[in-house]
Amino acid sequence: MTRYKKQDPELTRRKFINVAMGTGAAVGTLSLVSALGIAKPVFRLTADKAPPLKGDVLVHADAAKYGQPVKPSELSELAVIAYPMGRNKDGSTVIRAGEPNNQVGVYKFEPSALQAPTKIDATDNGIVVYSNTCTHAGCFPKSVNNQFIVNCPCHSGQYEPRQGCKVIGGPPPKPMPQLGVKVEGEQLVLTSSFLTSPYGYKNDEEWEAYLKQAEELLA
Amino acid sequence: MNQWLDDRLHISRLNDKFLRKAFPVHHSFFLGEITLFSLIVLIITGILLALAYEPSNSMVVNSFDPGTAAKPNMLPAAYHSALKINAMPFGDMLRRTHHWMANIMIAAAVLHLMRVYFTGAFKKPREINWWIGMLLLIFAGLTAVTGYILPYDNYAYSTVKVIYAITASVPWVGDWLAQAAFAGRFPGDGIIPRIYGYHIMLLPGILLAMTAAHMLIMIKQKHTQPQYAKRLAYKKIVGVPLMTQQTPIMLMLALLFTGLVMLFAAFIPVHPVEFFGPPSSSGVSNIKPDWYLLWVFGALAIIPGFEVEILGGTISAEFIGAMVFPGIVIGLMFAVPMLDRSKDNQYYAENPTNSPVRLAAGVAFMAMMLVMSVAGYKPELIESRLLTTNNANAILWILTFVIPALSYFGTIGIVRGIRALREADERETLAHAHADD
Ligand code: FES
Numbered sequence: 001m002t003r004y005k006k007q008d009p010e011l012t013r014r015k016f017i018n019v020a021m022g023t024g025a026a027v028g029t030l031s032l033v034s035a036l037g038i039a040k041p042v043f044r045l046t047a048d049k050a051p052p053l054k055g056d057v058l059v060h061a062d063a064a065k066y067g068q069p070v071k072p073s074e075l076s077e078l079a080v081i082a083y084p085m086g087r088n089k090d091g092s093t094v095i096r097a098g099e100p101n102n103q104v105g106v107y108k109f110e111p112s113a114l115q116a117p118t119k120i121d122a123t124d125n126g127i128v129v130y131s132n133t134c135t136h137a138g139c140f141p142k143s144v145n146n147q148f149i150v151n152c153p154c155h156s157g158q159y160e161p162r163q164g165c166k167v168i169g170g171p172p173p174k175p176m177p178q179l180g181v182k183v184e185g186e187q188l189v190l191t192s193s194f195l196t197s198p199y200g201y202k203n204d205e206e207w208e209a210y211l212k213q214a215e216e217l218l219a
Numbered sequence: 220m221n222q223w224l225d226d227r228l229h230i231s232r233l234n235d236k237f238l239r240k241a242f243p244v245h246h247s248f249f250l251g252e253i254t255l256f257s258l259i260v261l262i263i264t265g266i267l268l269a270l271a272y273e274p275s276n277s278m279v280v281n282s283f284d285p286g287t288a289a290k291p292n293m294l295p296a297a298y299h300s301a302l303k304i305n306a307m308p309f310g311d312m313l314r315r316t317h318h319w320m321a322n323i324m325i326a327a328a329v330l331h332l333m334r335v336y337f338t339g340a341f342k343k344p345r346e347i348n349w350w351i352g353m354l355l356l357i358f359a360g361l362t363a364v365t366g367y368i369l370p371y372d373n374y375a376y377s378t379v380k381v382i383y384a385i386t387a388s389v390p391w392v393g394d395w396l397a398q399a400a401f402a403g404r405f406p407g408d409g410i411i412p413r414i415y416g417y418h419i420m421l422l423p424g425i426l427l428a429m430t431a432a433h434m435l436i437m438i439k440q441k442h443t444q445p446q447y448a449k450r451l452a453y454k455k456i457v458g459v460p461l462m463t464q465q466t467p468i469m470l471m472l473a474l475l476f477t478g479l480v481m482l483f484a485a486f487i488p489v490h491p492v493e494f495f496g497p498p499s500s501s502g503v504s505n506i507k508p509d510w511y512l513l514w515v516f517g518a519l520a521i522i523p524g525f526e527v528e529i530l531g532g533t534i535s536a537e538f539i540g541a542m543v544f545p546g547i548v549i550g551l552m553f554a555v556p557m558l559d560r561s562k563d564n565q566y567y568a569e570n571p572t573n574s575p576v577r578l579a580a581g582v583a584f585m586a587m588m589l590v591m592s593v594a595g596y597k598p599e600l601i602e603s604r605l606l607t608t609n610n611a612n613a614i615l616w617i618l619t620f621v622i623p624a625l626s627y628f629g630t631i632g633i634v635r636g637i638r639a640l641r642e643a644d645e646r647e648t649l650a651h652a653h654a655d656d
């Protein structure tokens with residue numbers, strides 16, 4: 001009876017362990033996936049987290065003057081750091097500081113010093129506004145006295161604010177975007193949001209889609 | 220009573236199996252122990268800190284300087300509780316002890332890793348423990364990074380912003396990943412509770428479990444024996460037993476070491492939250508990560524900015540510099556035991572000069588990390604006029620490759636020299652021995 005092979009009707013121990021391990025792994029993976037599903041909370045847009053919008057007033061971001069409107073007389077070629085201030089649903093004013101990338105730098109140059117790619121019709125008498133979030137890794141750059149450049153302290157990215165904030169040194173992949181501005185009495189009022197995609201958005205289409213969504217949500 | 224306990228708990232078996240574990244007598248074998256002690260002190264100080272910390276980034280009135288009723292002085296609760304911890308008796312020192320211990324734990328772990336690498340202790344059968352050790356190093360780094368964010372001062376805020384950006388830079392899934400990891404779009408309302416969960420539960424749990432595995436495997440496989448053991452008793456375990464000889468040494472080392480770190484904490488300030496202030500619109504200038512992550516930061520600084528779109532995903536310089544490149548480095552370190560194809564088990568720690576290529580590769584690797592860390596200081600190098608904005612990247616790139624190459628060939632040369640001298644010595648003794656006959 002050399003051909004005899006024992007027919008075991010019961011599950012072998014090895015088989016049982018393998019099946020148990022397989023089931024365990026499957027259940028574990030599934031629960032992990034569902035746990036990861038709850039990890040990302042839903043995004044609720046509130047006015048303080050909305051992007052800069054047309055009609056917003058620029059106010060100081062600096063702790064000393066926080067919330068006071070930026071006056072045209074305070075400006076120079078050194079950036080004044082500001083946040084846009086808009087209105088809540090109930091009509092009260094709200095500073096859009098909940099989204100740190102809303103920070104902007106306000107500059108004033110000789111109107112003739114501004115060159116392309118700066119969008120001249122988005123400026124007012126030499127006053128020009130750019131995002132103040134480095135497009136590389138999102139640090140906050142500072143403008144440097146007498147040199148007409150904006151310098152990012154993180155990896156020494158450099159921008160030229162008289163020429164559309166184009167990159168003139170370091171790793172940033174794209175210029176910091178411009179915003180439209182005009183002087184109304186003693187206040188600076190935005191005539192548009194970021195004209196091109198700001199830090200955090202892959203391209204102009206994605207940014208415009210988000211802007212439209214934000215405008216609808218807040219309307 | 221001893222008998223009673225032994226009948227139930229089989230302490231004599233525990234004694235034979237674990238408490239008599241032989242420890243090799245050599246100072247370089249203490250590095251792992253120091254790492255372990257640091258972890259224990261970190262957990263104790265961490266628990267104390269957690270008792271007084273408030274894990275929330277909602278705004279509260281600053282109790283030290285409430286401002287006026289019309290214009291209250293608001294601070295994030297986490298930052299406020301860090302100020303309160305500083306105001307406790309020895310509170311500041313507790314924070315500093317925790318901070319210094321973390322730095323020293325990683326330093327000790329890195330030195331321990333170097334010891335294992337250079338003496339060939341990672342070879343068969345200890346590959347698994349090398350891999351667990353690498354995971355421990357990675358998770359220790361993650362724990363440190365999450366710990367940095369908890370005080371939620373301006374420094375922490377800037378740090379987490381950059382970390383968010385790096386997470387979001389992963390092509391295709393980056394946005395989802397960053398929002399899942401940091402509880403929503405930066406700076407989400409739940410970012411501090413989320414990071415707190417990571418830092419006090421998830422990551423320490425992982426660290427403890429893996430440390431336990433690391434040590435159980437070590438006890439099972441035994442330490443590699445130092446060279447003198449070969450001469451004393453070939454293929455036998457030589458060393459002092461854990462109970463009762465090694466224990467007093469360990470205790471003394473732990474106390475001495477902890478005392479030293481406390482002294483550090485008492486006199487050397489670190490991460491002054493008051494100085495950085497609460498999160499603000501003006502970033503911290505010259506922000507730098509800790510020394511053990513400086514190489515990643517340096518890589519980010521010298522990789523020029525670019526963005527390529529592939530199938531709707533964006534591959535950016537950040538992704539390459541902060542994810543792909545460190546991934547390659549860590550992958551190389553993981554692969555170290557696989558480069559060795561010896562069939563036999565490794566009993567004895569090797570003299571590093573016996574394998575010049577391994578030694579030189581290790582030295583070159585460290586040199587490269589060092590150069591990249593220096594590249595992290597690019598803004599300072601430019602400011603001090605050693606480099607200019609235009610040539611900085613080129614020069615740093617060249618150094619990144621030239622210095623490791625030089626150290627590689629330099630090390631091999633030195634080892635050859637040492638060998639030649641040693642052989643000459645041997646020949647001479649041999650010659651003299653013959654002359655004596
Ligand atoms: S974040 Fe500005 S240069 Fe890197």
